[in-house]
Amino acid sequence: MSEGLRSDARRNYTRILAVAEEEVAAHGAGASLEQIARIAGVGSATVRRHFPTRRALLEAVSRKRIDALCARARELTGTGDGREALMAWLSEVVAYCVSARGLAAALSYDGTEADPVHENACSAALEEAAAPLLRHAVQDGAVAPDITVADLITLIVGIAMATEHHPTPAAHAARLFHLATTGLTPQSRTGTRAGA
Template sequence: MSGTIWGPTPVTQGKDEMRADAQRNRDRLVAVAAEVVGQYGADASLEEIARRAGVGSATLHRHFGGRIALLEAVFRSSIDAVCAQATELLDDPDPLQALTSWLHTVVAHATGSRGLATALVMSGDCGSDAHARLLTAGRKLLDRAQKEDVVPEDTRIEDLLKLANGISLASGDDPDQAARLLTLAIRGIAPTRSE
């Protein structure tokens, strides 16, 4: 009977220890990936990331499955910040300014976080969580601007995010150029206010 009472305890502790070890490996992989992506961009070698983290490639793939999931983990805080700003901007009395500010934030984060633009472009092809969250956040701002008739009805949030990513990729590490290009693009999507 005492075996029945005490038997499961070592197994549970073993699982907890394995879970803690797995979480440490995952956290270490994300931290190392952030460094390597910062150096080499989003196409950094997964094998190099695993080697620097002190784990095998199989461990990296077991935790993330591939490049997109790893990049999403690396850039999760940036994505969180961009989505949070979209929510805050819903209170801005000027819907076009709110949308414009948010798009500038998207471009600034993508340009400032080497590899983020590429990650977002790839995420769009894969229907990832990060891409879905950005679409949802931006769509609310776009819908509001369209209801106020300051952005044409045929403008799609998917197109705006692709435009923001393209600007980030074209600008490299130059945030000023990225901001200028986005301003030019926004002039093209917003109807004139002089009417």
């Protein structure tokens, strides 16, 4: 009997998550939990039992993308120029956040936890995976030593959320990210490469 209940719970979880992925892709982080429950053919209480908060749902929906970004960070670690490797990874995070609706919200800090740096599994996973990339860039002297991965994720989240409704969100987000990481002064005036 209990095995049957566990099987039902697994099936419900899988169905809810599949519907949630489609609804978040269509409607962003504000996708209706009630609509997800209706389409999945379960009650709202079942959705909330599996995903007690909206953040829990967004984290589950974003898990595959987060895993891919973590793997990419590990792949780039120790390759060539520290700043180039870090910037390549951060550019991919920007592109993911713009194309995968709900991901920026899953990475955002909402201030409900005592330790906002690790308030959710998505941001914590990215911070852990990207820490060696950032250390390499700092050791190369290309990034200021007081910069944290959490700072960079917060910057990307802000850019992704600010450009979500722009007619060309990917291009606009990439432009703003470039502006944020190179600064306002033309490189020809400074004669040096700007730091992140």
